[in-house]
Amino acid sequence: MTAQPASTSAAPLVHQDGSVLTIAVSTSAAGTSLADDALAQGTAILHEVARGEREVGAILLVGTGANFCAGGNVRAFASADHRPTYLRGLADDFHAFVNALQAANRPVVAAVKGWAAGAGMSLVLHADVSIGGPMTRLRPAYRGIGLSPDGGLTWTLPRVVGSARARHIILTDQVIDADHALSWGLLSDVVADDEVESAARSAAEKIAAGPWEANAAARSLLTQSATRSLGDQLYAEAESISALSASPEGIEGVDAFVEKRSPDFGAARTS
Template sequence: MSTTEPVAAVELLDGVLQLTIATAAAGTSMDFTLINAGTEALRSLGDEVGAILLVGTGANFCAGGNVRDFASADDRGARLHELASQLHDFVRALDAAPVPVVAAVHGWAAGAGMSLVCAADIAIGGPSTKLRPAYPGIGLSPDGGMSWTLPRIVGASRASEILLTDAVVDAEEAVRLGLLSRTVADEDVRAEALRVATGFVTGPRPTYATMKKLLAQSPTATLDQQLDAERDGISAAARSNTGREGVDAFVAKRKPDYRGLD
């Protein structure tokens, strides 16, 4: 997937907001010009966006931060503080998005690249996909939310092992742990991730937003609180145009049409 052609940081493809996070330049390390452009796009999401797709256009999804860049800084701490702040603005904007986030994870997802895989709702990989924290290898601690998302995906004990030992997680193990949703042939990762993302565009968008909200709050909510939230969510959905269309279509044995509904 290597390319030297100019890459669009932000591209709208039939309702899918495609955000490129890394290119072949600098060894497919994270490109903060692209990241910052993605943050601005996420902060101004319009109704035309029904899903978000994260991609890399080089040999890897993202090989992590550009170590040579911050190694050459006069104040490495200040440089990393700046970069982490920019990345975290992106992660916060991604987390706030009410539409599903899909990641096309080909090749390596290391360091901050792995953090973004953990931040996606659905991650599609291939047999050659590999994930690695990569931080201990250069004497640094995680950023991009990995210390928050990873334990929630794989459990506290396994997250500790992966982070502390700088484990390389292959595709099969990543699927078993839930870091990847599933795998397809390496050459099909991008197309399949786009297909999945496109499938959300004509779906019940308010339903997806409520599902994301419920899933996000569930780790810290009690069962009693979650049951109340689910009750309130489903009753509100039943009164909405989207809910009415879905139920009416089921009764009428036709395909629902959610376009333009709230």
């Protein structure tokens, strides 16, 4: 869900440095709730990535305030003239962003500092790599305001932690500390609190420096494996590795290995 006035921060909410697209999903305004303008901008730019109109190797989700994202702006919910219409619009906008994130098919890294609650937790579950700190906390938070989850949380969470644990987390509105989040697979790594964003950015840059087509293919295979039989997955893997071997990046990677040099995937993409 989204509800926030335009940011007054001088820093752009959506910007690209090299091959990394950074989207600030929250700001210090409105209690670090979702940044409506950033989601709108991010959705449009992610569609450009999906259409091949923008060259992006990785997507980095950050919060510019004290937290990654504390969820939707509940005060805005309360002041809406007609809450059902307002909340449906917010959910549709949020889901458009989630769908665009998926359609872009680029590795997503989340810098999960502080709280990731409600919609913030939903976003963490859409990241391929999520890095937090010892003070990171995740919480569904919907039940506490009498609402049900959005942002795909009821779809992603059972796939990460299993159905029984997902039900327990959501129905008891469990606060998950960094240690449990790491052991349950909700976080990929835990670093010092003041290093969360730099570590996440470093991971995004490392991913973006690699082979983009192979990254996209691996991401798709991992996503689709949940609904495929082993036989179907083996077939898809064989098709993928065969096709990539003829791609510029695949040719460069294999040739570089044989020639005992570091591959230059960027040059291969533009040749």
